[in-house]
Amino acid sequence: MSKPERHVFICVQSRPAGHPKGSCGAQGSGELLRAFQDNFEARKLWGRFAVTQCGCLGPCSEGPNVLVYPEGILYAGVRQGDIDAIIDEHLIGGTPIVRLYPTEEAWSNES
Structure with a gap:
């Protein structure tokens, strides 16, 4: 496998x-993961990009949360x-989608 x-x-x-x-799982992240996988399959993006499920990323109250590397x-x-925008604008185009960033309050409200 080549590096994505x-x-x-x-x-x-x-x-x-x-x-x-709260949790991302309770907010539909399992379905979101499957939709990303289906989109990768339909658009033949496997290999060029990768998608992986993971545990908690931080601002649970604003989930589901998605992290894109190598930019972090x-x-x-x-x-x-939002999937098409993430794929087209960020993964392919290299431009992060500011409207999807978590709020500053999300970080200060975590306990």
């Missing part, structure tokens, strides 16, 4: 219902409707 240009990590962390931090760009509140 960029690697997408999708948090699928789950916590019990009612947990004060974190996206929060990602929905399936």
Whole structure:
């Protein structure tokens, strides 16, 4: 396997219902992961890019969270409707999507 240009990590962390931090899993990250995988397959992006599930990335209250390497760009509140933009603008085009950045409050509210 060759080194991917960029690697997408999708948090699928789950916590019990009612947990004060919430979780990306409870906010649909499993479906988001499958949608990324399906999109990679349909667009023949495997090899050029990679997508991997992972645990907690930080601002749980604003999940699902997606991290793109090598830049280390974190996206929060990602929905399936954001996948094409992440692929086209960031993975292929190299331009991060500022509107998907987590808020500063998300970091200060974590406990």
